Amino acid sequence: MKNRASPNTYSETLLSRETLRGKYDDILGESAKHLEVLKSVDLFAKSSSTVLITGETGTGKELIAKALHTQSPRAKHPMVIANCAGFVESLLENELFGHEKGAFTGADWQHIGLFETASGGTLFLDEIGELPIRLQAKLLRVLQENEIRRVGGTEQIPVDVHVVAATNRDLVESVKSGRFREDLYQRLKPLHIHLPALRERQEDIYALATYFLAEEAKHYNQAAKTLSSEALLLFHTYAWPGNIRELKGVIESAVLFAEQNTVILPPHLPEELRTSQAPQVSLPDAAGPSFKSATAPEGSTLSFPIGTTLEEIERSAILETLARENGNKSKAADVLGITRATLRAKLSTSNA
Ligand SMILES: Nc1ncnc2c1ncn2[C@@H]1O[C@H](COP(=O)(O)OP(=O)(O)OP(=O)(O)O)[C@@H](O)[C@H]1O
Ligand SMILES: [Mg+2]
Structure with missing residues (x-):
């Protein structure tokens, strides 16, 4: 990779790509903050405890969750993604935990939930901050006991999944405002990866x-x-x-x-x-x-x-001037010292 952080950054953090266990070729970045994230992936991928990934939208939470899975001993098993937002509570409950035949009107078949589907592998609970309070309690029990009960079922079914949860919410705030259970937060918190915003990793x-x-x-x-x-x-x-x-x-x-x-x-x-x-x-x-x-x-x-080329320079000058003049061709032509007709002609020949 061409771009490298300065040697100073390396000596401050003692981190470099070479010291990492995983390769992470598709996860770019050499900033100290980013290398710390990759170091956490190295470490947490070995654990079977729940990992929490936080960060603003678009910072790479799903990418990091996938890396945690591929670096883990569970890589040969599936990684299943469950989005906790945008479902009504009962539907989400069915999706996660499954249901028995006849559990409710219309439940004509037994349905295997994502916890069971992900067995042996990783379950990525995306947007966990949106999980309804009642399901937060149910999730906490599952994480503590490694067992689920399908909706309408009586049997406790053992599950072996590594849970990785992500959110762009500030969960501390959510706990304060009563939207997120303190006990579940405490359970998620120990293995926490926070992804820096892009503006915080300018390099x-x-x-x-x-x-x-x-x-x-x-x-x-x-x-x-x-x-x-x-x-x-x-x-x-x-x-x-x-x-x-x-x-x-x-x-x-x-x-x-x-x-x-x-x-x-x-x-x-x-x-x-x-x-x-x-x-x-x-x-x-x-x-x-x-x-x-x-x-x-x-x-x-x-x-x-x-x-x-001169043509490229002319074209850039025209486009830049137009952009500065908010698309006003008369003003742009004035600034460029040409007539509006010439500007129009130049725009059409250069496809600007
Ligand atoms: N370090 C990186 N190197 C290369 N591509 C990246 C990196 N981080 C993120 N991306 C890319 O940026 C896009 C957004 O990443 P991702 O979907 O993982 O973000 P997210 O944090 O889950 O966002 P959201 O909160 O909106 O769901 C994806 O196309 C991903 O491949
Ligand atoms: Mg995402």
């Missing part, structure tokens, strides 16, 4: 963006596009509320908007990125000196790597 942004650019290139069977220093600077000033999922989506759309352009420029990015305001942020060393730029996100300078 990973470049590697992630480059990885997604390479994926897009593979998808379209073309050479990978690169990021302009201006685009990268915007990536570092934006807050990324949707985290890595959002970054991936931004790269996907930028590759489309860039069309034949080999470099991703600010006009190819969504408006919320182009208008993000935090110009004081300096780029971390991991991005390399060639990506340092004196250009503020809303500044008036465009810079191009050697090798950029």
Whole structure:
């Protein structure tokens, strides 16, 4: 992998990819915070105790849950995903624990629940913060006794599953407000992995963006596009509320908007990125000196790597000006010193 954290980071944390047991090739990032997450995966994958994964939306909770499974001795058995949100309580109960024939009107067959389906493997309880209070009590009993009882059944059935639970809620808050049981939280808490927000691991942004650019290139069977220093600077000033999922989506759309352009420029990015305001942020060393730029996100300078064609430069200047003028072609033409008709002609020949 090209992008590496600075040696300082390594010596502070004594962590590096090489010291990890698992390979985690599809889980990118070299920041100290991220390596600590991978270290926890190494350690917790050996345990049969419940693991709790928290973090904002799009930070990679499901990816980490899958890594916990593949690193565990249970990897040959299934990993089953149960989403605790978006189901009415009774349906979720049936999904998790199953039911016996005749358990309720319409229960014409016995139904095996996800705890039993996942037997020998891992059960990923996604969005556990949304689990209804009554089912929280039932789950706690299952975790303590390693036995379930199907809805309408009398028999206690032993289950052997490693439970991994995830949520983007602050469970401490949920406990305080009475939405989440304190005793269940205490049960989940000992093996806890918190995934940092993307803005808290800025030094990973470049590697992630480059990885997604390479994926897009593979998808379209073309050479990978690169990021302009201006685009990268915007990536570092934006807050990324949707985290890595959002970054991936931004790269996907930028590759489309860039069309034949080999470099991703600010006009190819969504408006919320182009208008993000935090110009004081300096780029971390991991991005390399060639990506340092004196250009503020809303500044008036465009810079191009050697090798950029005049046509590409003209096209970028037009698009950038248009973006700055909020799409107003008359104003953009004024700024560029050409007539509106010329601007229109240039836009249509360059497919801008
Ligand atoms: N470190 C990483 N390296 C590469 N891709 C990643 C990384 N972390 C997350 N992703 C990708 O980002 C996307 C979102 O990840 P994931 O679905 O695991 O997030 P999540 O925390 O479960 O989100 P949500 O709370 O919205 O369910 C996925 O496409 C995943 O593959
Ligand atoms: Mg998820």
